Amino acid sequence: xxxxKFSEMTKILFLIPIIWILTIALTVTECYSxxxxxxxxxxxxxxxxxxxxKLNLTFYGSQNVPAPHLPPIEGFKSQYLGPQTEISVVxxxxxxxxxxxxxxxxxxxxxxxxPSFSVEYKGQxxxxxxxxxxxxxxxxxxxxxxxxxNTSNLEDRIFLxxxxxxxxxxxxxxxxxxxxxxxxxxxxRDIQYPEIDFRSLQSEGxxxxxxxxxxxxxxxxxxxxxETDIFAVHPGEFILGPAELTCNxxxxxxxxxxxxxxxxxxxxxxxxxxxxxxxxxLEVPLTVxxxxxxxxxxxxxxxxxxxxxxxxxxxxxxxxxxxITLKMRILGEGNFKTLSPPSPDFSEDExxxxxxxxxxxxxxxxxxxxxxxxxxxxxxxxxxSFHYFDTDKRAYKTIVAGPIPIKVxxxxxxxxxxxxxxxxxxxxxxxxxxxxxxIIFIKDNTEKxxxxxxxxxxxxxxxxxxxxxxxxxxxxxxxxxxxxxLETDVRYARRMRAPRKAKKNxxxxxxLLGSADKDSRGVFFDAxxxxxxxxxxxxxxxxxxxxxxxVVKDLAKFDVNxxxxxxxKECFENCDRARYAPKEITQTDMRSTYRLLEExxxxxxxxxx
Amino acid sequence: MRAKVTILTLLCAVLFAASGLCGxxxxxKNIFYLGNVSYDKEDFKDxxxxxxxxxxxxxxxxxxxxxxxxxxxxxxxxGKAIVNYLKAKRFMPGDEDLRSNLSYxxxxxxxxxxxxxxxxxxxxxxxxxxxxSLNGITLVxxxxxxxxxxxxxxxxxxxxxxxxxxxxxxxxxxxxxLCIAIGISKFNGEVLEKKAVITAEAADSxxxxxxxxxxxxxxxxGETVIIVDERDNWYKVKRxxxxxxxxxTEVAELL
Numbered sequence: 001x002x003x004x005k006f007s008e009m010t011k012i013l014f015l016i017p018i019i020w021i022l023t024i025a026l027t028v029t030e031c032y033s034x035x036x037x038x039x040x041x042x043x044x045x046x047x048x049x050x051x052x053x054k055l056n057l058t059f060y061g062s063q064n065v066p067a068p069h070l071p072p073i074e075g076f077k078s079q080y081l082g083p084q085t086e087i088s089v090v091x092x093x094x095x096x097x098x099x100x101x102x103x104x105x106x107x108x109x110x111x112x113x114x115p116s117f118s119v120e121y122k123g124q125x126x127x128x129x130x131x132x133x134x135x136x137x138x139x140x141x142x143x144x145x146x147x148x149x150n151t152s153n154l155e156d157r158i159f160l161x162x163x164x165x166x167x168x169x170x171x172x173x174x175x176x177x178x179x180x181x182x183x184x185x186x187x188x189r190d191i192q193y194p195e196i197d198f199r200s201l202q203s204e205g206x207x208x209x210x211x212x213x214x215x216x217x218x219x220x221x222x223x224x225x226x227e228t229d230i231f232a233v234h235p236g237e238f239i240l241g242p243a244e245l246t247c248n249x250x251x252x253x254x255x256x257x258x259x260x261x262x263x264x265x266x267x268x269x270x271x272x273x274x275x276x277x278x279x280x281x282l283e284v285p286l287t288v289x290x291x292x293x294x295x296x297x298x299x300x301x302x303x304x305x306x307x308x309x310x311x312x313x314x315x316x317x318x319x320x321x322x323x324i325t326l327k328m329r330i331l332g333e334g335n336f337k338t339l340s341p342p343s344p345d346f347s348e349d350e351x352x353x354x355x356x357x358x359x360x361x362x363x364x365x366x367x368x369x370x371x372x373x374x375x376x377x378x379x380x381x382x383x384x385s386f387h388y389f390d391t392d393k394r395a396y397k398t399i400v401a402g403p404i405p406i407k408v409x410x411x412x413x414x415x416x417x418x419x420x421x422x423x424x425x426x427x428x429x430x431x432x433x434x435x436x437x438x439i440i441f442i443k444d445n446t447e448k449x450x451x452x453x454x455x456x457x458x459x460x461x462x463x464x465x466x467x468x469x470x471x472x473x474x475x476x477x478x479x480x481x482x483x484x485x486l487e488t489d490v491r492y493a494r495r496m497r498a499p500r501k502a503k504k505n506x507x508x509x510x511x512l513l514g515s516a517d518k519d520s521r522g523v524f525f526d527a528x529x530x531x532x533x534x535x536x537x538x539x540x541x542x543x544x545x546x547x548x549x550x551v552v553k554d555l556a557k558f559d560v561n562x563x564x565x566x567x568x569k570e571c572f573e574n575c576d577r578a579r580y581a582p583k584e585i586t587q588t589d590m591r592s593t594y595r596l597l598e599e600x601x602x603x604x605x606x607x608x609x
Numbered sequence: 610m611r612a613k614v615t616i617l618t619l620l621c622a623v624l625f626a627a628s629g630l631c632g633x634x635x636x637x638k639n640i641f642y643l644g645n646v647s648y649d650k651e652d653f654k655d656x657x658x659x660x661x662x663x664x665x666x667x668x669x670x671x672x673x674x675x676x677x678x679x680x681x682x683x684x685x686x687x688g689k690a691i692v693n694y695l696k697a698k699r700f701m702p703g704d705e706d707l708r709s710n711l712s713y714x715x716x717x718x719x720x721x722x723x724x725x726x727x728x729x730x731x732x733x734x735x736x737x738x739x740x741x742s743l744n745g746i747t748l749v750x751x752x753x754x755x756x757x758x759x760x761x762x763x764x765x766x767x768x769x770x771x772x773x774x775x776x777x778x779x780x781x782x783x784x785x786x787l788c789i790a791i792g793i794s795k796f797n798g799e800v801l802e803k804k805a806v807i808t809a810e811a812a813d814s815x816x817x818x819x820x821x822x823x824x825x826x827x828x829x830x831g832e833t834v835i836i837v838d839e840r841d842n843w844y845k846v847k848r849x850x851x852x853x854x855x856x857x858t859e860v861a862e863l864l
Binding site for chain 2: 193204205206355357359437438439440441442443444445446447448449450451452455456457462466469470472473477480
């Protein structure tokens with residue numbers, strides 16, 4: 001019973017929020033259908049040039065009205081920021097609204113009117129009222145209303161200029177292109193590299209931008225300069241640009257006066273917003289002239305600019321067949337990228353010439369060429385001419401460097417001339433002969449194929465073999481040390497020798513044990529005695545002749561086991577008995593003595609005494 | 610009886626495996642030969658296909674890479690030709706034909722090759738390193754090591770020879786150190802350091818691995834670069850003059 005009541009209460013409690021939500025939903029629908037109204041507001045009627053205000057388009061009674069398209073507003077650039085929705089319940093009455101918020105960036109000073117405009121929604125037309133907004137200079141907005149400044153348009157405060165250092169250039173001539181971003185007291189972030197259409201002209205990327213300040217028409221601008229070099233490969237009329245650059249203009253949000261409306265608090269609360277800008281420069285015409293054919297020197301390689309040419313050779317004294325490095329250095333201004341080395345007119349009978357190596361730096365290009373004198377009669381490196389077209393004087397110029405005197409010594413007696421030659425240049429020393437150049441034919445050898453990635457250092461047998469010498473060195477060292485000790489340390493040598501000698505004596509004793517002859521029994525016990533004498537003498541570094549049954553007492557100090565000592569004592573006693581009463585000795589005594597002898601030696605060896 | 614059967618089975622298995630290996634090498638050699646025939650007939654595309662097929666079978670040689678380089682060169686792919694010449698150089702660094710072809714191919718790189726500046730000592734050392742293949746220097750190092758070990762053993766065994774042997778031991782020890790230095794440099798250059806050759810006509814090297822990132826410098830077909838980092842489809846490369854930038858993986862081929 002109690003359980004039933006509890007479940008009913010739970011049901012009621014569960015239904016209450018559902019009923020509440022349904023009631024609100026029905027009321028909202030009612031409001032939306034009955035009381036739809038429209039209002040346009042701005043968050044300030046006075047704004048500084050370059051700052052923004054918010055334009056709010058509020059629809060009461062619905063939250064489904066889409067963002068209307070805003071018409072162009074004179075003096076402002078608009079940007080949609082997003083919607084804000086609101087539900088409020090006052091004395092049981094529920095109202096809803098949606099506000100579409102736009103940011104208006106003030107781009108011109110003066111008084112402007114946000115015009116009245118209409119929005120259509122579900123067959124109804126809503127019309128706003130016009131709003132008057134005054135745009136003033138930034139300083140005026142902060143201090144005194146009505147003060148005037150020099151610039152009045154956003155276009156005057158931030159703009160892009162494309163500049164080239166010459167309007168007329170020659171083919172291969174370097175033209176410096178600068179794109180300058182001018183900013184007058186305006187905050188800009190996220191500045192991208194400029195984009196520019198160079199048509200068919202060759203260009204490198206823009207270098208790192210430079211910052212500076214420049215006065216233009218009496219206004220001090222912050223300038224960011226992007227620079228690159230271009231050159232034309234054929235003559236013609238070209239139009240460069242326009243250059244385009246994207247960046248974000250950072251504007252201060254306009255808000256109602258409050259305690260926090262202070263620069264100090266601006267630092268803590270993000271009260272700035274970004275406004276994307278795409279700036280465009282004007283186009284610039286360029287005329288590219290062809291190089292004059294008149295007066296063009298023989299051997300001209302297309303160098304255009306203003307250069308200096310230096311020649312250096314090192315070493316100046318060599319033997320026949322030894323290399324001399326000829327350094328040709330070209331300095332100056334011009335198109336170094338396309339600059340090719342002067343072609344020296346050397347006799348192939350006198351020199352073997354190699355391809356030059358090129359190194360390029362800022363305003364300098366070096367060609368290092370290896371020459372090998374083939375004869376000792378060579379006395380100098382002939383002069384080299386470098387031709388270029390001087391764009392300032394509009395004429396071809398030639399710089400002659402050298403000749404450089406050198407001394408070529410003959411080869412020593414018996415020494416053969418060895419000049420490294422590339423195969424294709426063999427037999428190339430016919431005077432005046434021009435040789436072609438191409439790759440050398442394929443190789444027919446198909447036998448050397450091996451598994452991919454099979455390196456020797458990865459081969460296990462190879463790695464194993466590397467251990468062998470090290471192991472050999474260790475073994476040989478141990479052997480040599482032992483050998484040396486055996487030669488110098490008598491005690492050690494005797495101890496090492498003892499078991500081997502005992503083994504030999506034991507074998508001899510065993511042979512005697514086998515003979516049944518009564519006379520040989522004495523010989524057997526002599527052999528046992530001798531084996532013991534020699535073994536104990538070597539083992540404990542004692543005089544063999546002095547070892548008798550009494551020695552057993554002395555051996556106790558060498559930590560010999562007492563059981564072993566007893567056996568040793570018995571062995572000696574048996575030997576004494578055989579010596580003084582040989583007739584009492586039986587074959588069984590001999591066997592037991594031999595066994596005792598074996599056990600004594602074995603136990604002493606095991607005990608590692 | 611059972612032992613005999615086991616031994617026979619094992620023997621058959623070894624022979625079968627050996628014949629399989631031999632068959633694979635023979636097959637690779639045959640394809641290599643067919644590639645050479647196609648090259649002779651100036652059918653360079655087919656020659657490339659045959660040579661690449663040999664590589665797919667898991668075999669390689671200096672001659673194979675050399676011929677493949679030639680075929681790519683004749684087919685107008687300068688970058689791929691240089692890649693294969695450089696691979697061939699790992700097997701036959703002293704081959705004059707290869708040097709000539711590589712030098713000629715490099716001379717055709719647009720705007721030339723950016724080469725770093727070395728001191729005379731570095732140049733000399735690099736020239737020596739260049740003269741060896743990795744297997745060659747490994748073998749030479751092993752031989753010097755064996756010789757030094759032998760001298761060491763002799764000096765242990767024959768004390769009276771030590772004064773005379775010491776000179777030989779010192780020179781062998783120095784040679785071993787030099788060989789190890791060359792070996793390390795070679796190993797670093799061929800195994801540890803990843804290199805690539807630009808195979809596209811031109812490749813923009815950018816500051817960041819993004820499509821719209823700013824171009825730092827441009828690389829031409831055939832230029833060799835060191836790969837210092839990788840990210841998705843981008844390689845961070847270092848030019849011989851030390852400049853670094855990001856290029857797309859598709860414009861380069863690894864060595």
